[in-house]
Amino acid sequence: MLLKKRAVLLMSWLMLAGTTVQAQQDNTKLSVEKIMRDPTWIGTSPSNVFWSEDGKKIYFNWNPEANRKDSLYSVSADGKNIRKVSPQERRSLPSPFGRYNRAQTQKLFEKNGDIYLLDLKSGKTQQVTNTVERESSPSFTHDEKKVAYIKDGNLYLWTISSGQVAQLTDFKKGTKAGNGDAKDPQRDWLKEQQLALLQIVREREADKAAAQKQQKADSPSRPKEIYLGEKSVDNMVLSPDERHITYRLVTRPKNAKVAIVPDFVTSSGYTEDINTRTKVGDAQATYESFVYDIRRDTTYALQVKDLEGINDQPAYLLDTDTKASAAKEKAAKPAKQEMRSAVLFGPIWSDNGKHAVMVARATDNKDRWILKLDPATGKLTTLDRQRDEAWINGPGIGYGTGDIGWMPDNEHVWFQSEESGYSHLYTVNVSNGNKKALTSGKFEISGPQLSKDKKSWYFTANKVHPGEKHFYKMPLQGGELTQLTTGTGAHEVALSPDERTLAIRYSYSNKPWELYVQDNKKGAKAKQITESLTDEFKAYNWREPEVVSFKASDGVDVYARLYQPKNKVANGPAVIFVHGAGYLQNAHKWWSSYFREYMFHNFLADNGYTVLDIDYRGSAGYGRDVRTGIYRFMGGKDLSDHVDGAKMLADKYNVDPKRIGIYGGSYGGFITLMAMFTEPDVFAAGAALRSVTDWAHYNHGYTSNILNVPQLDSLAYAKSSPIYYAEGLKGALLICHGMVDTNVHFQDVVRLTQRLIELGKDNWELAVYPVEDHGFTEPASWTDEYKRIYKLFEENLKK
Template sequence: MTGFAITSPAIIRRFAFSAITLALLSGCSSTDHAVQPTETVTNESSVQVTLAQPPKAEQPLTLNQIMANPDWMGIFAQGAYWSDDSQAIYFSRQAHQAPTRDYYKQGIQQNTAEKLSLDQLHLADQKNAVLNLDKSKKAYIYQGNLFVKDLTTATIKQITKQNQAIDGVRFLSNGDIAYWQGNNIFRLHQSSGLIEQLASIQMANKPEQIQEPNTYLAKQQHRLINYVAMQHDNAKAKQEYTKQLAAVDPSFAAKTWYLGDSEVVSELSLSSDGQYALLALTDKNYSWRSEHDIMPNYLGKDGYVDAVPARARVAEDKFPGQRLVLLDLTNHVKKDITIEGLTGFDEDVLASVKQENAAAKGETYQSEKSPRLIQLMQDWGWSQSAIQWHPTENKLLVMIEAVDNKDRWIASVDLDKGTLVTEHRLHDDAWVNYSYNQYGWLPNSDSFYFLSEQSGYSHLYLKQLGGETRALTEGEFVVDEVTLSPEGTHFVYRANPDHPGSFNIYRTEIATGKTEQLTNWFGMLSYELSPDGKSLLLNASSSIQPNELYVQPIGGEIKQLTDYTSNAFKEYAWQAPKVVAVPSNHGAGEVYARVYLPEGFDAEAADKYPAVIFNHGAGYLQNAHYGFSVYFREFMFHNMLTQRGYVVMDMDYRGSSGYGRDWRTAIYRNMGTPEVEDLKDGVAWMAKNVNVDAGKVGTYGGSYGGFLTFMALFNEPELFQAGAALRPVTDWAHYNAPYTSNILNTPDVDPIAYERSSPIEFAQGLEKPLLIMSGVLDDNVFFQDSVRLVQRLIELEKPMFETAIYPVEPHGFKQPSSWLDEYRRIYKLFEQELKK
C-alpha cells in the first residue's frame, strides 16, 4: 500500500471537476396547488428543519410535496464501512443542509444503531487506513494526526498531536511507519520510537556555495583588507566542517533536496523499504482557475457584489502535464524519469483530427512525431494512487495517462536507470475512460491486476511483469469495484451480466478463473468486503426503495441492517418504472429506457396520451436501471405526471454509462447528435407501443440534460412541442477542460467538434416554446452560458423562450423554494403546450 497521496494541483484539477461533471442532480419542484401543512422537527444534529406533511397513500402527489425538504423521505446512512473485527458497521447521517453530520455504529446482529459521541470519533475504526504486512496493525490519519491501532488487542495509540496536518502514511516492510507532511518525509522507528526525517524536499534552488573572489575588485578587497579575507576563510571552513560532520555523525538528518523553484509537488509516494520516493511535479504557474473571470454573487453578505473565483474554461485551460522524479533517499541520488519507454509516447494521435480541421480552413497539416504531455492517471471513481510500490520489494508500477486523453499506460519503473517499461497500453481513438482504472500488485508475486476496456467492456486482467496478459472476466458486461480477498486468492467485484440495469457481486478464484455469484439482488448496489473476507456490506436499492444497508455472509442469507426510509414514503403507492429496450433506427441496436404509464393506462383508448422525455445529466451516467434513481425528485415528479395523464420516458441515450466502450464513445466529436437520434426513436416507440400522440411530446433535463433539450429543439424542431433546460450547457468551449477535452479534444485543435456540438451554434432553429433556468452561483455550468444564449436568441428575434434565474443556487440546487419554483414552471409549460 502506498498510503495517502498529498493534495496536488493535478488531483485538484481532475477531482474538483469530477465532483462537478454533469452528474449533479437535476432535481424537481412544485405545483400551483395549495401548500400542504408543515411541521418543524429537530434532527439529531440539533438543527431545526421544516418538513412538508407526507402524502397519504391514496392522495395524488403535489409539487409542494415533491420539492419539499427531502428529509421527509428519510435521513439515510452514508459512507458506511466495516469495523476492524468484521462484527459492526460504521456510517453517518446528515439532514438536508444541516451543517454537521451524526456518526453511528451498528453491530451486524443488532437492529438499531448506536450514535457516537464526539469524543468517540477518533476511536471509530477509520476506513481510510493502511495495514502492515501481517495485517496485525493499521495506521490512519484522523483530524490531521497519526494513529496506530493494534488489531490483535484493539488498542489505539495516538502518534502525533499537532496543528500541522499529516498528508500521508504507510507501513514500511520492516514494520516502521513512514509519514509525510508537505514535502517532508519522516520515519517512526518502532523499536526505539526515534522519529527520523528521511527527506526534506525544497522546491527552491540550491543555496550557493561560498565562492572564491573572481573579479579584480573582489580579489583586491581580499588581498588588502585582512578582515574581509578572514571572514571569507572562516565561513568557508565552517561550511566544510559542517559537510564533514554530516557525513560521519549518525545523529544528523538526511540532506535537503533542492528541486528548483519552477514546480510544485503534485503527488508523493514512498517505497516499501523507505529507500525511494517517487514525485510527480507540475509547473507552479499552472492553475485550474481562470485568469480572466469571476463569478458574481449578487447577494453578498455585506450588501455588495462578491467576486467569486471561477474555474478556467477548456478554451483557456493549458494543463502542462507532469514529470516524474525518483529520489534515492539512501544514496541521495535524483533521477528524472524519462517517458521514452511508453509505447507511442511521441505519436501524433490527433493527426487525422488536425488534418480535417486544417482542410476546413483550406490549409494542410503535416504530421510529425513529438513527445506528448503525460500525468498520473486520475480515476474519478476510486481513491487509489496511480503509484503502486510492491509490498515487499523495490519494484514500482505507475499508471499514466496522456493529457490528450488517447492513451493510458501501466508501466514498471527501472529504479537504477530511471526509465519506464510499458507493461500495458490502452489506446482509444476517442478517449480513454476516466473510470475503470483500478490496478495493483498481487501479494507475494511479480504479477499485477488491472481493469481495462480493451475488449469494449471493462474487465479484469492479470499480468506478470514482462509477461502475457490473462483475462479473468469476459463478456458484454461491465466489471468494477474490484477487491482482492484478504488471503489473496480471489477477486470480488461488481458486474451486470444479466441486465445492464441490474448489478450483483461476484467472486473469481485467481488460480482457476472459477466464478461464482455472491448476491442475487434485482436493482442497484455497491459493496464492501469485510476485513476477514467472510461477509459483504451492501448499499442496495430497488426502483421504488431508496438505498439501505444490508449484510450478507458469503454463502449465506442477506439481512437488512438499516431502515431509515420513512413509513410515509414506503406506504405511498409509487409507480415502479418499466425498463424497456427501444429499437434504434439509427444503428444503435437497442436503447434502454424507463417508462412510466398513466393511471388507468389503456393502449386501445381513442384519445392518445401526451408524453414527456426526461434527459438525465452528466452524459456519462446510467439512469435506466432497476435501482432507486439519484434523481429522486424527478422520480416523484414523473409519478405525479402519470397521475395527470402523461406517459414519461427516461432514456439512457448513447454516451450513458453501463453499456461499454462503443456506447460511451458514440458521441466523440459530435455531442448532441447521436443522443437526439435516440430521443427520436424514443418518441417513435411511445407512439407505437403506449398510445402516445407524437405531436404532444415535451422534453426537459438539467446540465447535460439541458444541453440535450437545446440540441433537440434547435436541430429537430418537429420532435418536441416544448422543452425546459435546467442549468444547461450552451457552448462547450466554456465548460471545464478535464470533462470536455475527453470528448471534443480542445477548441484550438478541433474547432469543428465544438461548433457542431454547441447549442449556441444552432439557436436559429428554435421554433417551439423553450424555458431556460439557471442558478447565478453555478460554478460548474456558468450562469454566463445562459446569458450568452439568451442574447443570441434575442438577436435572432426568437419570441418563444422564457427564462428564470435563481440568485442563490449553485449547480445542484439546495433550497426547496427554488426546486418548487423551477418545477412549477416546467409543469405549467407542459400543461400549456402538450394538452392543447
C-alpha cells in the same frame, strides 16, 4: 329531541369520516410543492457504511429523527442493537481508511491531520504525531519497523521502536541562488562586484562555504537540498529498500485565466467575486517525475519520451476536415502545436519489494501504459498499452492510477482495461509481458479486491442486466463467477474483516437505500436492518418504472425507464427526461440519485403524461462503444437516441408525436437545447436547466476528452454547441439557471439569451435563481423551477 341529537351526531360523524377520507386522499396525492420539499420528508437512507476493526459492529450515517444533519449509528454484526453513537465513541474511532501491515495486526491512519497507529489485537491506539501542521499519507516501510509520512511537502520516517523521526527529503521553494528568489542579472552583477572589490566579503563568503562543507561532512545522512523554483512536489514514494524516493514536480501555468462568477446575494451587501476555473484549451499544469537516490545523493528524471506510441498523433488531427480547419486558423493566427506528453502515477511495489510498476497517461488521454520501473536506472518498460482514439476511461480505469495491484506470486500485476469493449480484469507478467484476461463478457466489473487468503476475487458487476449491480466471488485465476447477492436492484457491499458477513446497502427502483446484513454465502438471505421511510412517503404507491430497450437508428440497443399513466388515453402527451453526464446511468433498477425527478415523473404520469428516461450514448454501464459514442459530436448520437425514443413512444405507446416535450439539467439541459434547436419538429416544448450552451466555455478536464481542444478541433466545438443552432428554435423553451453556478457558469445562458434576442425569437423565457449553484439546495428554488416546467408542459403539450 332525541332524534334531532342523533341526526346531529350522525352528521358530525359523516363530516369527520369525510374529512378523514379527504386527508387520506390528500396524503396520497402528489404536487410539485410536496415533492420538492426538504428531502427529509421522504426519510434519510443510511450511508458511508464501514465495519469496526474487530468486525463486531457496522457503522453508518443515518438520520431517522429528521435532524438538520445525519448522525453516526452502529449495529451489531448480527443486525441487532441498533443505536446512535455517542460523541465520545465517535471521536475515539479510528478512520475507516488506512494502511495495514501484512499480518493485518496493525493499522496506520490519518485523523484530523495527525498520524495514528492502531494495534488490532489490543485495540490500543498510539498517536504518532501531534502538531498544528498536517501529516498525511502514512505507510509502513517494507520491514514494517518504520512509518513513512508527508509533512510540509517533505517525506519523513518515524521508527516505531524508538520514536526517532528522520527527514528523508529536503524540498525547498525557490532557487538555491538568491535565498529562494529567481535569478536576477542585476543582483548577480552586484554580488560579483562586492566579491571583487572587498576582501572582507570574500573572506566571509569563503567561511560560509567552509562551514556548509563541514556541516555536510558532520551530517552525512542529511538529505539533499532540492530546490523547486515555482514548482510544487507531490506523489512521494519510498522504495522498499529505503534507497530510492520517487516524486513528481508540478508546474502551474502562469498565464491561465480563471473565470469569475459574481455572487449578488451576500451577507456583506456587496457583490463578491468567486474564482472558479479555467476554460477548455487553456494552459494546463505539466508534470515531471524523478528518482532521488539517497545513497548516491543524486536525482534523475524518469523519461516518458521513449514510451511505445508516445509520438503517435491522435487520428482527429489527420482528419481532412480538421486539417483544413486548422490550416485556416493557423493562417489567421499561428499556434504552436506541442508534442504529446504523459503523466506518471505510482510506483506500486510488489509485496516482496522486488518489483515496481507505474501507470502513465498521455495528457490528451488517448493512451494509458502499465510500466515496469527500474529505480536504479530510471528505465521504464512497457507491460501494457491501451489506446483509444476517443479517450481512455471506464470503471476501474479513471483518469489517474486506476485500480491496480499485485497478485500473490509477486510476478503478476492486475489491472482493469476496456480492451474487449467492456471494463474487465487482467493480469500481466512483469518478467515476460504475458497478459491474461480473468473476466470477460458483455458486462462491466468494478471495485475488485483480493480475499484475505489471496485465493479469490470479490467485485461488483452488472452481469445479470445492465441495470442491476450484484456482488460476486471468483477464483484467483478466473473462472466461474459466484453471485452472492440476489435481490433485483443494486447492492453496495462492505465485507466484514473476517469476510464472513456482508454489510449491504440495497435499493430498488421505487425503494430508497436501506442497510442489510447477509452471510457471505451463495443463496443466503439478506436481513434488513434500517427502516428509513416516513409514513407520508409510503402512503403513495410509487411506480416501478419499466426498464425497456429499443433499437436506435444505427442499430444499437438503447435502454430507458418508462412511466405510464394508469388511465391511458389515445394520442396522449409525453415527456422525455435527459439525465446529466460526467459518466452516469439512470435507466436502471435501483433508487435514482435523481430522486426528485423520479417523483416528478410519477406526478406527470398521474396527470396523463407518458415519461421516458433514456440512457443515451455516453452513459455509463454499457461498455466502451456507448461510453465514447459522443466523441467529437455531442448532440449527435446522444440526441438521435432521444429522437428515436420519441418515435418509439408514438409507434408503441400511443403518444401523439406532436405533443412530446423534453427536459433535463446540466448535460440534460444541453441536450434539451440541441433538441429544441435542431429537431424542432420532434419536440414541442423543452426545459433546459443549468445547461451548457457553448462547450468552448466549459472546463478542460471533462470537455477536452470528448471534443479535444477548440484551437485544434474547432469543428467538433461548432458541431456540438447549441449557441450555433439557436435560429432553429420553433417550440416553447424554458431556460433555468443558478446565478452562482461555479460549474456551468451563468455566463453560458447570458450569451445564449443575447443570441436569442438578436435572432428575434419570442417563444422562450429565462428564470434565474440568485442564490443557487449548479446543484440547487433550497426547496423554494426546486419548487419554483418545477412549477415552471410543469406549466410549460401543461400549456404546450395538453390539447
